[in-house]
Amino acid sequence: MRSFLNAVxxxxxxVGFFIYVCMYVTGLSGGGGGGGATGVSPEAGEKIFWxxxxxxxxxxxxxxxxxxxxxxxxxxxxxxxxxxxETGLGSGLEYMVESIVNPSSHVVEGFDDIMPKVYDPPxxxxxxxxxxVLTYLQTLGGEPDIDAVAKFKDKIPExxxxxxxxxxxxxxxxxxxxxxxxFDETRDVTxxxxxxxxxxxxxxxxxLTGIGAVQTPQYLIESVLKPSDVIVKGFETxxxxxxxxxxxxxxxxxxxxxxxxxxxDEDGVMAEYVFYPDEIAQMQKQDVSIMPGNLSxxxxxxxxxxxxxxxxxxx
Amino acid sequence: MDNIEPFxxxxxxxxxxxxxxxxxxxxxxxxxxxxxGMAQENAEAAKTTxxxxxxxxxxxxxxxxxxxxxxxxxxxxxxDGRLIVWIIAELHLMFAAFVLAVPIFVVIIEMIxxxxxxxxxxxxxxEFTKLLSAxxxxxASLGGLLAFALYGLYPAFMRYMTDVFHPFMFIYALCFFGExxxxxxxxxxxxxxxxxxxGKWIHISIGVMLNLFGTALMMLANSWATFMMSPxxxxxxxxxxxxxxxxxxxxxxxxxxxxRIIANVAFGGFVVGAYAAVKFxxxxxxxxxxxxxxxxxxGNFIGLGALIPLPFAGxxxxxxVYSASPVMGNxxxxxxxxxxxxxxxxxxxxxFIGGNYYLWNGMSRIKGAERYTPYIKYIxxxxxxxxxxxxxxxxxxLSGEERALIGEQYHPFSKFFGVMAAKNAVVNxxxxxxxxxxxxxxxxxxxxxxxFSSHGSGARITLIITVGLTVMYLAWYALGLRxxxxxxxxLRYVSPLVSCLVIxxxxxxxxxxxxFANKGKLAQIFLFVVTTVMAVMYFWYYGxxxxxxxxxxxxxxxxxxxxxxxxxxxxxxxxxxxxFKDAKEVGGIQWGKIPHRSxxxxxxxxxxxxxxxxxxxxxxSGLRMNWHIYGYMQDTSAGSFTPSIAYMGWTVGLIVxxxxxxxxxxxxxxxxxxxxxxxA
Numbered sequence: 001m002r003s004f005l006n007a008v009x010x011x012x013x014x015v016g017f018f019i020y021v022c023m024y025v026t027g028l029s030g031g032g033g034g035g036g037a038t039g040v041s042p043e044a045g046e047k048i049f050w051x052x053x054x055x056x057x058x059x060x061x062x063x064x065x066x067x068x069x070x071x072x073x074x075x076x077x078x079x080x081x082x083x084x085x086e087t088g089l090g091s092g093l094e095y096m097v098e099s100i101v102n103p104s105s106h107v108v109e110g111f112d113d114i115m116p117k118v119y120d121p122p123x124x125x126x127x128x129x130x131x132x133v134l135t136y137l138q139t140l141g142g143e144p145d146i147d148a149v150a151k152f153k154d155k156i157p158e159x160x161x162x163x164x165x166x167x168x169x170x171x172x173x174x175x176x177x178x179x180x181x182x183f184d185e186t187r188d189v190t191x192x193x194x195x196x197x198x199x200x201x202x203x204x205x206x207x208l209t210g211i212g213a214v215q216t217p218q219y220l221i222e223s224v225l226k227p228s229d230v231i232v233k234g235f236e237t238x239x240x241x242x243x244x245x246x247x248x249x250x251x252x253x254x255x256x257x258x259x260x261x262x263x264x265d266e267d268g269v270m271a272e273y274v275f276y277p278d279e280i281a282q283m284q285k286q287d288v289s290i291m292p293g294n295l296s297x298x299x300x301x302x303x304x305x306x307x308x309x310x311x312x313x314x315x
Numbered sequence: 316m317d318n319i320e321p322f323x324x325x326x327x328x329x330x331x332x333x334x335x336x337x338x339x340x341x342x343x344x345x346x347x348x349x350x351x352g353m354a355q356e357n358a359e360a361a362k363t364t365x366x367x368x369x370x371x372x373x374x375x376x377x378x379x380x381x382x383x384x385x386x387x388x389x390x391x392x393x394x395d396g397r398l399i400v401w402i403i404a405e406l407h408l409m410f411a412a413f414v415l416a417v418p419i420f421v422v423i424i425e426m427i428x429x430x431x432x433x434x435x436x437x438x439x440x441x442e443f444t445k446l447l448s449a450x451x452x453x454x455a456s457l458g459g460l461l462a463f464a465l466y467g468l469y470p471a472f473m474r475y476m477t478d479v480f481h482p483f484m485f486i487y488a489l490c491f492f493g494e495x496x497x498x499x500x501x502x503x504x505x506x507x508x509x510x511x512x513x514g515k516w517i518h519i520s521i522g523v524m525l526n527l528f529g530t531a532l533m534m535l536a537n538s539w540a541t542f543m544m545s546p547x548x549x550x551x552x553x554x555x556x557x558x559x560x561x562x563x564x565x566x567x568x569x570x571x572x573x574x575r576i577i578a579n580v581a582f583g584g585f586v587v588g589a590y591a592a593v594k595f596x597x598x599x600x601x602x603x604x605x606x607x608x609x610x611x612x613x614g615n616f617i618g619l620g621a622l623i624p625l626p627f628a629g630x631x632x633x634x635x636v637y638s639a640s641p642v643m644g645n646x647x648x649x650x651x652x653x654x655x656x657x658x659x660x661x662x663x664x665x666x667f668i669g670g671n672y673y674l675w676n677g678m679s680r681i682k683g684a685e686r687y688t689p690y691i692k693y694i695x696x697x698x699x700x701x702x703x704x705x706x707x708x709x710x711x712x713l714s715g716e717e718r719a720l721i722g723e724q725y726h727p728f729s730k731f732f733g734v735m736a737a738k739n740a741v742v743n744x745x746x747x748x749x750x751x752x753x754x755x756x757x758x759x760x761x762x763x764x765x766x767f768s769s770h771g772s773g774a775r776i777t778l779i780i781t782v783g784l785t786v787m788y789l790a791w792y793a794l795g796l797r798x799x800x801x802x803x804x805x806l807r808y809v810s811p812l813v814s815c816l817v818i819x820x821x822x823x824x825x826x827x828x829x830x831f832a833n834k835g836k837l838a839q840i841f842l843f844v845v846t847t848v849m850a851v852m853y854f855w856y857y858g859x860x861x862x863x864x865x866x867x868x869x870x871x872x873x874x875x876x877x878x879x880x881x882x883x884x885x886x887x888x889x890x891x892x893x894x895f896k897d898a899k900e901v902g903g904i905q906w907g908k909i910p911h912r913s914x915x916x917x918x919x920x921x922x923x924x925x926x927x928x929x930x931x932x933x934x935x936s937g938l939r940m941n942w943h944i945y946g947y948m949q950d951t952s953a954g955s956f957t958p959s960i961a962y963m964g965w966t967v968g969l970i971v972x973x974x975x976x977x978x979x980x981x982x983x984x985x986x987x988x989x990x991x992x993x994x995a
Contacts (some may be wrong), residue, residue, distance in 0.1 A: 003596030007589075007918055011975055014922040015968045021661060022964025025654050057645030068866050069645070110805065112867055114641045121551075121946040122642055175557070256803075312550075313557045 040128060042144045045136025048129050053118060055133065061140060070115065071108045077142030093145075096137055097152045100130060117157075124159040131156065169305040175313050178306030181299070189298055191307065194270070194291065197314065204251060204263060204270050205291060206232045211314050220308050227291035237286040238262060242279050251290055265290060387471035388952040396468035397954035398966065403461045405932050405970045406977070409582075409925060410454035411536075412575075413978075415529045416583025417447045418498075420617050422522035429515055439610060441505055443587060448502045449985035453977060455491075469952075472943045475554065476539060479562055483535055490531045497525035533579075534572050541567040544935070545639040546944050554947060566639040570632040571935075577628050578931075581621035582924050585666075588614025589921030590982055592914035604907035611917050612677060618920060619670045623749060623884070626663075626742050627877050634870060636938065640945065643938050654960060655934050657708050660738075662930065664702035665923040667745055669916045671698060674756045676913035682902025684759035691755075697748045701741040707732035736858020739873050743880045744851045747843070750884055754839075754891055762899040766833040774893045775831070781889045782827045785882045789816050789823075792878055796871060808865040811857060812875040815849045819879045822846075823886050835894040839887050846883035850876045925974055929967035 049055045058070035080092030087106065089095050099106045103115035118125045125133075131149050138144040182191045183200065192201035197208045211220070222229055231237075238252045240262060250264035253272060260275045260283070296304065391399045421440045428436030466473045477484070501521045508518035548561030556562060591611035598604040637644025646652055675691050678684035707729050731737055767774065793816040796809050822845040829838035854876045861868045939945045941955040949955075958966070 001597075004593060007593050007596065010915055010918055011922050012972070014919060015926065015971050018658075018662070018926050018971075019961075019964040019968045021658055022967075023961045025658060026959050026961040026964075054642065054645060057642075057648075067645075068862055069641075109802075110865070116642050122640070122940065122942055 040131045042136045042139045045132035048133050075141035077138050077140050119157045119159045126159045127156050173306040173309050175310040178310030181303045211311050220311050227289040231289050237290045239286050241282040243281045389468050395954045400464050403464050407457035407461045409974045412579040412582045414451050414454050416579035418525045444502050445985050449981045487535045490528050494528040501525050537571050538563045538568050541565050541571050543944050551947050570635040574628040574632045577621050577625050581618045584614050584617030585920040585924045588917040592917035596914050608907045608909050615673050660706040662923050662927040669919040671752045673913050673916040674752050678759050680905045680908040681759040687755045694748050701745040704732040704741040740851050740855035761895045762901045764898040770893050786820050789820050805865045808868045830890050835890050842883050850879045926971050929970050933963050
């Protein structure tokens with residue numbers, strides 16, 4: 001019995017130590033979560049940056065914070081002005097707004113395209129909070145201008161807390177039929193000849209694995225019907241003319257001092273062409289996608305919406 | 316002089332049982348009376364409402380009946396529903412971990428018993444199963460309670476979960492039947508099937524079936540929990556199920572399955588270790604002490620054996636959490652939950668220190684171990700150093716004065732310990748050090764070894780296959796790194812990782828050749844040194860380079876580091892097995908001759924792993940923040956906030972005490988039958 005009591009006392013002491021550590025750590029870390037920040041002001045924005053917005057989990061500001069997944073935001077306002085000039089935007093503030101509304105549009109070199117849209121689930125910052133964060137970001141190497149920030153109000157989507165009406169195809173379709181068309185190798189033009197999905201297909205165009213989780217139906221429909229409107233970075237078409245007058249259009253596979261490799265469509269079959277620098281007369285990026293622009297003529301309406309439904313189910 | 320029997324014999328068992336029964340009846344009747352009172356109160360309140368309603372009806376036209384109100388959340392008699400679910404779920408999970416883990420090693424121990432012909436293993440397996448059957452009923456009851464709590468307190472959420480997973484719920488029930496039949500079949504047929512070798516193997520087969528059903532149950536329940544974290548197969552706007560398969564086999568399902576199986580084994584091992592420790596401390600005879608010392612050793616062996624690969628499984632799970640949702644990953648490692656990992660580091664540090672301390676104490680019962688005791692202080696220093704680095708917070712907050720004195724936000728030295736590069740390095744060093752302790756313990760009793768060549772072709776083939784598979788894995792990962800699709804300026808930071816993998820492949824092949832040349836010890840030392848230099852020293856430094864210049868490469872660095880360490884552990888273990896096969900014994904192991912203080916190490920291991928399970932349960936579940944189903948169904952209840960770490964500490968502390976008290980009660984009940992037999 002005595003040994004059992006000793007064991008009980010020992011156990012309670014260890015658990016007590018654990019609780020003490022938890023209380024001590026709470027004292028160290030604090031309980032600040034950005035809650036209660038209201039209004040559009042740099043102070044509210046700072047609270048949100050380090051709290052509800054979860055910005056600090058990827059960005060540090062100089063010696064405050066230590067995250068390295070995203071760029072250091074020290075001096076951001078000044079840097080944003082330079083970036084705005086480079087990208088043809090009106091102001092540094094516009095650059096910051098665009099970076100928040102559509103994070104993939106301005107990915108800083110050396111960093112991955114991982115920033116979520118903060119107004120979407122799961123973060124779901126409302127418009128006022130995003131405006132507050134913008135005013136705070138203005139103070140990092142600049143002066144806050146709440147009026148200027150407020151002008152971008154309409155550009156910032158409102159966080160959706162209510163359920164959005166689901167997308168329904170205009171005709172009844174079966175995603176399984178869409179899947180069959182996607183991988184149908186007997187057709188002249190097949191999606192899987194250029195796109196990988198769940199490890200199947202060829203890696204000419206962007207990998208579509210999990211595309212349903214990150215893209216809207218509208219984006220997918222437009223990407224199929226008008227592939228040149230939005231070309232995913234890294235998949236732009238390259239025009240190349242050799243010294244002997246031969247012209248090629250294709251995807252740039254690699255480029256270094258010794259050679260340039262293009263992936264060229266040869267009657268539906270993708271082939272790699274290697275060019276040496278001394279045989280290239282001209283080379284420039286095109287704003288036309290290599291993806292066929294006449295897919296609407298090649299697919300029936302049912303097949304088309306079947307593919308869209310199938311892609312949307314890929315989460 | 317006549318013995319006069321006292322009027323009331325307070326030491327009588329019968330009387331004690333009567334008192335207990337009377338107390339039970341009193342509590343039961345009190346509860347019943349309270350319930351009746353409450354019902355009467357409700358009835359009176361209803362009567363009052365009716366009376367006032369009648370009075371109103373006289374004055375006004377009859378009001379339409381109140382419509383049926385659909386409730387999304389409820390409280391439990393004024394207590395926050397989340398707290399109730401938290402406590403019950405965690406208790407269920409802990410008991411489930413025990414009843415899932417114990418059959419795994421019980422069957423293995425029984426097989427060892429059959430193969431070696433040592434009846435002690437069979438008896439040990441049986442004793443563990445006795446604990447298992449007693450704990451099983453409690454697990455099932457807690458499971459039922461959890462289901463009622465969830466359906467009662469979170470009806471809307473459970474309605475949706477039922478809509479999605481109802482086919483699997485029936486499979487779950489069937490698997491549960493399977494487990495019940497196998498468990499009781501396994502336990503009650505022990506004597507019957509032990510009479511013939513064929514019968515024994517049938518018995519073992521029932522044990523294997525028990526494990527299969529248990530694992531299936533765990534995996535089914537895991538899919539529901541992981542669906543809440545990384546939902547798949549549903550439309551994230553409407554909730555419509557688009558693929559039941561993807562809802563079940565969601566992104567985090569397999570990483571959690573792997574992590575839980577390994578963690579359960581460690582948990583089960585340490586809990587039976589603590590049971591043995593308490594029994595050892597209360598033992599009256601040398602025979603009992605020897606038995607429970609041995610049992611404690613086996614429990615610790617199982618627990619530590621599973622603990623060594625656990626950080627790798629944990630890293631894999633963490634990485635997949637990040638892949639499933641970068642937002643969730645960031646909350647975990649850099650946001651609200653980052654501080655909980657400091658507490659995790661303390662608990663894991665306790666486990667490693669406790670485990671090593673027990674091993675070193677255990678060496679005192681082995682003659683010949685004194686040859687290795689001088690090394691222990693160095694291992695101890697390394698382990699404490701690793702522990703200190705691991706628990707250095709990422710952002711150690713400094714006061715204004717400290718900051719002014721230092722001149723920057725971070726401490727000039729500790730800033731190098733708080734980041735991932737340092738923590739990964741020390742975790743790997745901690746694992747290598749503990750493995751080294753294990754090897755010392757294994758050879759404590761061994762003297763002159765036999766040359767490797769004397770073990771025949773079987774040993775050679777086993778070693779070649781082990782090395783072949785390990786090298787194939789390393790080469791496969793190196794080729795994967797070479798083929799990474801990244802920008803050129805980042806890709807160049809991957810090259811050193813490939814080089815390290817190639818060096819490790821060469822080191823393993825050299826270790827193989829040295830072993831074949833009867834220089835097994837040299838081979839082990841060589842592999843240890845190469846692994847430590849690369850995976851600990853070089854990657855510690857290179858981690859900082861990568862963090863600064865090419866952060867994207869850090870995840871590949873961690874996997875490379877882990878792969879190199881695992882390859883060393885696997886190859887060195889197989890070399891060790893053959894190195895000390897049939898080696899001369901210096902002196903026997905004197906079971907029971909171990910200091911009492913070592914038993915507190917076993918208790919510490921048990922309390923630490925139970926607490927760790929409670930903490931990790933909080934982290935895993937809390938990562939969803941204010942979402943029931945991450946990104947789809949929000950938690951709009953009053954309890955949707957993330958509790959403070961102090962609140963978590965109190966709750967987990969309460970859960971740990973409740974669990975250990977219940978376990979003690981269940982084990983005591985299981986032991987009553989034995990006492991009865993002994994007295995008879």
